[in-house]
Amino acid sequence: MIVKLLPKNSLRYNLIAVTILLAVAYFWVYPFLWAISGSFKTQAGMFQSGASLIPQALDLSNYSRAWVTAGFNTYFLNTVLYSCASTLIELFKSALCGYVLARYQFPGRNLLYKLIVATLFIPIASIIIPQFLLIENLGLLNTRTGVILALSGAAGALYVLLFEGFFRGLPEEIFDAAKVDGAGFARTFWLVFPLAKPIIATVIIFQFIASWNEFNIPLIYTISQPDLRNLAVGMFSFQGEHSFDWTGFAAGSVISFIPILIVFLVFQGYFVRGLAGAVKG
Amino acid sequence: MSKASPVPSADYAERQQEQESRVVREKSRQGKGRTYLWIALFLLPFLLLYGAFTLWPLLATIYYSFFDWDGIQPLTSFIGVGNYQELLSDPLFWLSFKNTLIFAIANTAIKLPLSLLLAIILTRKWLWGKRLFRTAFFVPIILPVALAGQIFSLLLNPANGAFSAFLQQLHLIQGPIDLLGQDSTALLSVILISVWQVFGQYMIYWMAALQNVPEELYESAQIDGANAWQQLTRITLPIIQPVAVIISLLAVINALHVFGIVVTLTSGGPGQSTYVISYLIYTQAFQNVPFRYGYASAGAVLFAILAFLFVITQAYIGRKVGATDQTAPGHIEKEQKA
Numbered sequence: 209m210i211v212k213l214l215p216k217n218s219l220r221y222n223l224i225a226v227t228i229l230l231a232v233a234y235f236w237v238y239p240f241l242w243a244i245s246g247s248f249k250t251q252a253g254m255f256q257s258g259a260s261l262i263p264q265a266l267d268l269s270n271y272s273r274a275w276v277t278a279g280f281n282t283y284f285l286n287t288v289l290y291s292c293a294s295t296l297i298e299l300f301k302s303a304l305c306g307y308v309l310a311r312y313q314f315p316g317r318n319l320l321y322k323l324i325v326a327t328l329f330i331p332i333a334s335i336i337i338p339q340f341l342l343i344e345n346l347g348l349l350n351t352r353t354g355v356i357l358a359l360s361g362a363a364g365a366l367y368v369l370l371f372e373g374f375f376r377g378l379p380e381e382i383f384d385a386a387k388v389d390g391a392g393f394a395r396t397f398w399l400v401f402p403l404a405k406p407i408i409a410t411v412i413i414f415q416f417i418a419s420w421n422e423f424n425i426p427l428i429y430t431i432s433q434p435d436l437r438n439l440a441v442g443m444f445s446f447q448g449e450h451s452f453d454w455t456g457f458a459a460g461s462v463i464s465f466i467p468i469l470i471v472f473l474v475f476q477g478y479f480v481r482g483l484a485g486a487v488k489g
Numbered sequence: 490m491s492k493a494s495p496v497p498s499a500d501y502a503e504r505q506q507e508q509e510s511r512v513v514r515e516k517s518r519q520g521k522g523r524t525y526l527w528i529a530l531f532l533l534p535f536l537l538l539y540g541a542f543t544l545w546p547l548l549a550t551i552y553y554s555f556f557d558w559d560g561i562q563p564l565t566s567f568i569g570v571g572n573y574q575e576l577l578s579d580p581l582f583w584l585s586f587k588n589t590l591i592f593a594i595a596n597t598a599i600k601l602p603l604s605l606l607l608a609i610i611l612t613r614k615w616l617w618g619k620r621l622f623r624t625a626f627f628v629p630i631i632l633p634v635a636l637a638g639q640i641f642s643l644l645l646n647p648a649n650g651a652f653s654a655f656l657q658q659l660h661l662i663q664g665p666i667d668l669l670g671q672d673s674t675a676l677l678s679v680i681l682i683s684v685w686q687v688f689g690q691y692m693i694y695w696m697a698a699l700q701n702v703p704e705e706l707y708e709s710a711q712i713d714g715a716n717a718w719q720q721l722t723r724i725t726l727p728i729i730q731p732v733a734v735i736i737s738l739l740a741v742i743n744a745l746h747v748f749g750i751v752v753t754l755t756s757g758g759p760g761q762s763t764y765v766i767s768y769l770i771y772t773q774a775f776q777n778v779p780f781r782y783g784y785a786s787a788g789a790v791l792f793a794i795l796a797f798l799f800v801i802t803q804a805y806i807g808r809k810v811g812a813t814d815q816t817a818p819g820h821i822e823k824e825q826k827a
Contacts, residue, residue: 218615225610226617233625236685239640240628242651297538305535314528327543329742329797334767334789337553337560337774337782338546361542368535393527421633423749440633454643461636468631473624479693481700 240465246458247271254454270459274446278456280463282435283442287420287464290355290438294419297360298367299411303404306371307397311383321372327365340428350433355426359419367411374407375400409478416471420464439464554787559780572787582788585764586795592680592765593744593799600684600691601740608695609725614704623696627689634686638753641682645669672762675755679763683750691740698732699725734807741803745796766792 241261246254250267274280308314309321339358348354378400386396423440430436434445443460446453472479554573557566576582610616611623629637644651647665656662668678706724715723726733748767751757757764757772766788774785 221613221615222617225613229610229618229622233622237625237628239637239644240632242644243640297534301534301538304531308528308531312524312528314525320532323544324539327539328739329800330543330547330793332746332748334770334786334793335543335546335550337786338549339542341549342541342546357538358542361538364535364539365543393524397531417631421631423633423635440635443633443636443639457639461632461640464633464636465631469624469628472627472631476620476623481697 243458243461246455247462249455249458251453251455254458267455270455271463273453273456274459274463278442278445278453278460279435280439280442280460283437283439284463286352286426286436287438287440288467289352290359290422290426291416291419293356294359295412295415297356298364298415299408301360302364302367302411303371303401303408304397306368306373307375307401309368310372310375324365324368336424336428343429350430350436352436355429355436355438358425358429359422367415370407370410371404374404378403406478406481409475413472413475413479417468420468550786550789553783554790556783557781558783560774560782561780568783572784573791575784576787576791581761581764581769582766582791584761585766585769586792588676588763589745589747589765589767589792590799591676592683592747593741595677595680596683596744596747597737597740599680600688601737603684604688604691605695608692608699609721611692612696612699623692626692629686630689632686634749635753637682637686638750641754642669645678669755670759672759675759675763679751679754682754683744683747686750687743691736694736694739695729698729698736701732702728734804737807738800738804741800742796745799 245261245263247270248266248268249263249270250265253264253267309317339361343349343354343358346354348357382400382403383396386399391399420438421440422438426436426438426441430441439460443457443464446457446460553564555567555569556564557568557571558564607626611619611626616622632640645653645668647653647667647670652668653662653665656666668674702725706728707720710720710724746767747765748771751763751765751768752771755763757768770785770788770792773781773788
């Protein structure tokens, strides 16, 4: 069946397309390759090699320097904690809210929906001051809880809309069946929640990447507690008084983007389907 | 209502009625109060965080914008619309505003068509190595902005950066070139690097939208002898048009909020040639002593209003264009819906 759908000259198409794509993709990922190769170079080699990706002399000490001396072991654990916690909170609150918005009418429902849509327009930079004052007044400045709260507080409008769209599109029969089985409010939600796998994957990818890479929040909220920083902020510990440790920095970059790459590869299949299901409405 | 929502649906009203009647049935079966209690319980986690970290900060920002306030002294010096008057006559505000608009328009105009083109190619059934290419083009977005900025600063460094070395090897330029250090090229470089960074996100959006186009339509079009361009303009674009409006809205909104890439690449320079609004707000509130929270807040409010007007105009144009588009290949649209 699939063979029949292929154009007759698919081999020729592929030779042209794949060649062009490979060339473009090479330049596209070049900064990554450059960082990866830099992480194995010596300090001197980094600057003599120009655009070349092959290290002249191998230097593995960059990784141990990044991991131990620059404190990446601590930053790494912090980042894992921040990302996992804020992703779980986002999933929890946006799934519940999206479900209720999709399935029930209640006073103020339309107002809430419009407010959530309007939130998409607000520039984050513009509300950072009151958010900071709030965390400070709660006594959560320079704590892990403060960082996690700030990471999971502001985002989420898009996630609610994704869940709302998905639950609205579910066939009525599923809910009727749940009712026949005598399932109540919470039990019905628990039954249909696993169906939202594509949306769950989308939220996990978006929020995990966003909080893993977040720079401003961990910087501002841990200003006097450097050991609470995440990898993105920790990167700047390679900035010395007069010099910048570029090869250590490159090794740190590799340490910080490999886990995200794995998350993306694992959830990639669901990701596109999740968005497709949501935009179908 | 349904059109304004990012998740449009033709039969939204119908479903809402369905929902209402279902709720009525439910009410007769079990207590209305109990259902409302569950609804409140389900909404609580979102509302708490939303209220604390979005709604309240928004109102507070508007309130602060009427004060001359450094964030430390008590909030006493009410100056009415003084901050707004100062902003409107501040050349740096208008320069930042102009740069932000240029950034948003150019960034969107480059990233959207290119990512759509790539999404179409990467969803062809006959293509080899789809997963590899998808990952390659998505991957820049997993790089923290701060890191991307550092890496590009070094790559574009005129003294020993890889970019200059590469162009000189090809004999395209004679001496080293400083793209981020010149007024004429700094903003353009920032725009292109930002395209590189966010590209994958839009490619995924388009791929999701393209899943709604049934493969059979292409097959029958091919039998009718339609070429690739006709298939694109007569089948693909009309079907994904409603989603395209949303994707371009998100694209413009995200581009208007540009911040991190400017901080890490140019810090607004050289001079003030790459100042954008978010960066202006940031410098006024957190960098330039004495801090001016009130002034920065006014800038944020004014910008939110201007951005909102800009986006509304875009949505209006998008919908108008969409309405005329749909009349042309009408029969396909109707077949699709039937």
